[in-house]
Amino acid sequence: MSLTRSPSALRARSRDLVRLAGAAALCSAGLAWGQAAAPVAQDNPEMAAVSAQVQQMARDSAGRAGLGQARVEVEVGSLDPRLKLAPCQRIEPYLPPGLPVWGRTRIGLKCTQGSKLWNVTLPITVHVWSRSLVTQTALAGGTQLAAEHFTEAEVDLAAAPGLPISQPGLAIGRTLSRPVPAGTALRQTDLKARQWFAAGETVRVVAVGPGWQVVTEGEAMNPGLEGQTVRIRTESGRLLQGRPVGDRQVEVAL
Incomplete structure (x- = not known):
């Protein structure tokens, strides 16, 4: 099992996912009908349909990035309940410049047609689950890694910067730069520079x-x-x- 694409390539492939998640954000915030910011009920049929569409787009995006077996989840947060936004006939979701496209990030919502234009952001979390190497036990900083230190498990690639180390040969013989708990997905930042x-x-x-x-x-x-x-x-x-x-x-x- 090997992750062959770089983090930048994966993030680029995920942009369509985040843009589509903006549609789910519109439903979650209840903004398409000019309401005050509020969460929508989980059994809302329109929200369910959009969420299914987001999930499919996420799977397609992960497949193009070389993670065909990845399982992607998108959590849409809520706007500040104190916000009172004017009714809007057209809302455009967008990805604010400089923000990551997976992990904890934000979607921009811009009213482009209404009595009073506005622009807000909504928190979302994009999880990308795939199988990778994790530590079997807690390991102290300075440990020289060996094959018996690892097992394989499903991890969230988006939980921290950089991709987890997916091949034992890339970790065996390397030295930990810090202590790591059991079940940790090892990343390059956990290893001392060679x-x-x-x-x-x-x-x-x-x-x-x-x-x-x-x-x-x-x-x-x-x-x-x-x-x-x-x-x-x-x-x-x-x-x-x-x-x-x-x-x-x-x-x-x-």
């Missing part, structure tokens, strides 16, 4: 540009830590900045 080389070591530098690639060697000016920038001095004395990508290997984009 040091691919030390300052002063000779490293292989791969410079990549549009349609070309150059390979050379240089001296690392600082330790090559996973996820951090490293400075390299080439044989000609030129200073470059790159990204450690493996054992004594650096990638530079020019």
Whole structure:
């Protein structure tokens, strides 16, 4: 079992889900009929139909993102009950700029046709459930991970930033950066950054540009830590900045 897409790709594929969830938000808030903000009864047939549509769109979105077995749930919250909004004949849902499209987020609701235009946001939570690795027992920070530390369970991919680690080979031998409880879905942020080389070591530098690639060697000016920038001095004395990508290997984009 492998999650092959990046978090950014999954979020991009989820945008249609969040936009459709806005339709459910309209029903939940009771705004399409110009009412004050209030939740709608669970047995409301229109809300049930929209919720079913949201669920189907969510499954389709997860499938396109490479998570065909993912189970997606959308929870629509309520507006502040103190809000008194003017009747509106046309309400457009939208995703406010900068907000995530899964996990805890908000949907914008904009009145574009009415006696008094308004613009509010409504809380929603998007859960994306899929099977992944979780810890079998509570583990202390500094634990070097082994195969017996893991089992497989359904986890909410949207519960925290980044995708959980889905393959044992990506975790075995790594060291925990913090204590984790039993049943935790391990993510890259739970692991100590790997040091691919030390300052002063000779490293292989791969410079990549549009349609070309150059390979050379240089001296690392600082330790090559996973996820951090490293400075390299080439044989000609030129200073470059790159990204450690493996054992004594650096990638530079020019």
